Each structure stands twice: as C-alpha cells, then as structure tokens.
Amino acid sequence: MPLIPEWAAGSERRGSRAAPPRPDAAGFSAFYEENFDAVLGFVARRTNCPQVAADLTADIFVAALEAAGQYDPKRGSPYAWLYGIARNVLASHYRGSAREQRAVARLNGHRLLDEEDIAALEERIDAERAARELAERHGALSEPLREVLDLVAVDGLTPGQAAQVLGLNRATVRSRLHRAKRLLRTAHPSPAQPTENAASFLEVVS
Amino acid sequence: MNTPTGYKQRLASELSAMATHPAPVTATRAPARRLRVPFTIAAVATAAVAAAVVVPTLSGSGSSPAYAVTQRSDGSVALDLNRAEGLPGLQQQLKKLGLPAVVLEGDENCATGKPPLAPGAEGRYPMTYTNTKPFKGIIDPDLIRDGETLLIVADFRDDDSVLSVSYRLVSKVPTCSEPWIGGGPDATL
Known part of the structure; x- marks a missing residue:
C-alpha cells in the first residue's frame, strides 16, 4: 500500500500546473476532479465508516467551493489550501456539536451513496x-x-x-x-x- | 484505486449546481439566544511583557477559570476560554499584553455578517488550536501585521460553555460578526 503521497507528491509534480480552486462551476469541476481521490484518502485515513467518509468528503468540497473565491496562490498551493480546509472540517466533525456540524454540512454526502459506492468505500477504508x-x-x-x-x-x-x-x-x-x-x-x-x-x-x- | 464512481459523479453534480446557483445569504437565521454588548476594545499597543502573566477568573457556577491568558517565553500568548463570562476579562488581558486582538461573541443576526479578511492575510494563521473542549489556543503575534487586528469570535451554548472559537485577521474591526469565521489554515468554519 502506498503511503498515499499522491496528494502531496502529485502536487509537487504538477507544480504551478495544479488546478487552482475557482468558484465558478467549470473551474471548480476541474479542481474537484484533480483532488477528489486525495480528499477521499484523507478522510478514509480517519474514519472507518463509509457514510461518514461520504459526509466528510462532501463537506470538505462544499467548504472549498464556498471559500474558493478567497484562494490566493501567493499564499500557498491549492493542495495546502484544500488540506487546511479538510483539517478544519474534520475538526468540526469531531467536536461533535450538532449545531456546528449543521453550520459546515451543506450536503448530506451519504445520501449520494449507492451500494456499489459503499462497497468501494469499504475497500478504500480497509486499505487505509x-x-x-x-x-x-x-x-x-x-x-x-x-x-x-x-x-x-x-x-x-x-x-x-x-x-x-x-x-x-x-x-x-x-x-x-x-x-x-x-x-x-x-x-x-x-x-x-x-x-x-x-x-x-x-x-x-x- | 477503489473509487465510488457513482458517488463521485453525484457529488460533482451537486457541487456544480451549488456553484451555478449559490445559496443566498442567511435569510432564516434563528434568533440570537441573548443580546450581549460586544466587546470591541481594540488593543494596538506594542508593549513588551517579559514575565509570564496568568490571569484566571473564577466566577459563576463553574469550578474552572472562566478564562486564562498566559504570556509564554517565546513571545506567543496562550488563551483558555471556558465560559462566556470570561470574555470581558480575556479582552482586557489581551489589551494589556499589547496584542492587536478583539474578542466578540458571535451574533447570528449580525447585519454585516462576517467581516472581510485583511488584504494579504490569506494563508497566515496567527492562532493555533491546542484544544477545543474546552478551548485553548496559542497566538503568535509575529503573524499579525501592522494595520491588522486578530478578530476572535466566540460562540457559546445556552449554558454559557464555549461552543466554538473562530478567528480571522481583519483590517477594520466590526461591531459584530457572525460566528464561524475561520479557525485554521483556512476560513471555512
């Protein structure tokens, strides 16, 4: 199993070519495609529940979308920016306040899962x-x-x-x-x- | 790679819809639990404090200090906030230490919402969370530039215990702020 350096190492390889977060649909779509696996890996390394993984992944990307307009490339790479968001969403989740989670959760990611997705997530979680x-x-x-x-x-x-x-x-x-x-x-x-x-x-x- | 492809596609669609039609700014917020005069005392002095300062306040029903401020030997400042009653004292001690910091209680009905981030403040995070229950944080004053103020927004539960503490660097100190203005390497909480 790799150490999951793809997020970091991939970003280094891509260098300045990494897609920056943009708040428009097309721009964010490219950012999402580039970072989906990395976010999923980040989450899968921290939970053993597919539904929670789906919720957290959705919350992280929603938070990223909402903050995309604030992204400044001079202040850090896209992966570092997204990683920071992921840490914050995760911290909010584990603080456990229903009110706080409502504030972060705009999508209930688990409702987007079907049985095949759950099986894939279980394998991913097991691998982590x-x-x-x-x-x-x-x-x-x-x-x-x-x-x-x-x-x-x-x-x-x-x-x-x-x-x-x-x-x-x-x-x-x-x-x-x-x-x-x-x-x-x-x-x-x-x-x-x-x-x-x-x-x-x-x-x-x- | 085990990828939940259906989920990935559906989430992409949801995000695309959100990007195309962003949610309107809060129209149906719950009323604030109580009215509280915000503590907008900006401390802008630069006095150096050589010795450690620990200021606990014991009051109210709790047995732990409502707050504590400690000047650390490396110049950073450690904060503890346990209850709402500690907010005024916390603000006063930050002022005494010369920190350009303002502490507000979050107001969900704040007409101005969340204050804008100071120009160039993206990626600079002067406070590190060391604990969240209860809140403990460490401020690095070196990361607050001239003209900037560290706005700390605390939110409390009905029993006055701390629900959240968030922060961001601002150029202009607001008289109120919504809670959840930031709190780490980004500003999304």
Missing part, C-alpha cells in the same frame, strides 16, 4: 487501516506534535508542505518531528515490523 493505526499511535502526543506528525507520516506530506498547511516555518516543523520521533521511540523502543508509514516517517525526520 495501517494509516489509521499509525495515527492512533500518535494519540498520546501533544497536539502540536501530533498534527505535524500526522501530516507527514499519515498523509505523506513533506515537512515543507506540512509547514505550509500549518502556517509554520520549516524549522519548527522539523523540530516537532524530531521531538515526536524521540517520544515515539521511547514509547515504542523496538518495533519488530515497522509499518511502511512509520518507516517513511523515520526516513523523513532522520
């Missing part, structure tokens, strides 16, 4: 199990360390990309990664079979 387990291992870390580590180790962003998403400088991100690495090694001194994600993470911060 390792990433979810890795994220769970980060649960004991403080939030500043965990958010950096999740972006790099779970979502496959480079430290530079994580810095862009979080609005931090690269030195801060690298410092937090090293601290997270140290703490995780203390908590898990000798993993017999490090996961692909964990191995990648150790590569990144070494």
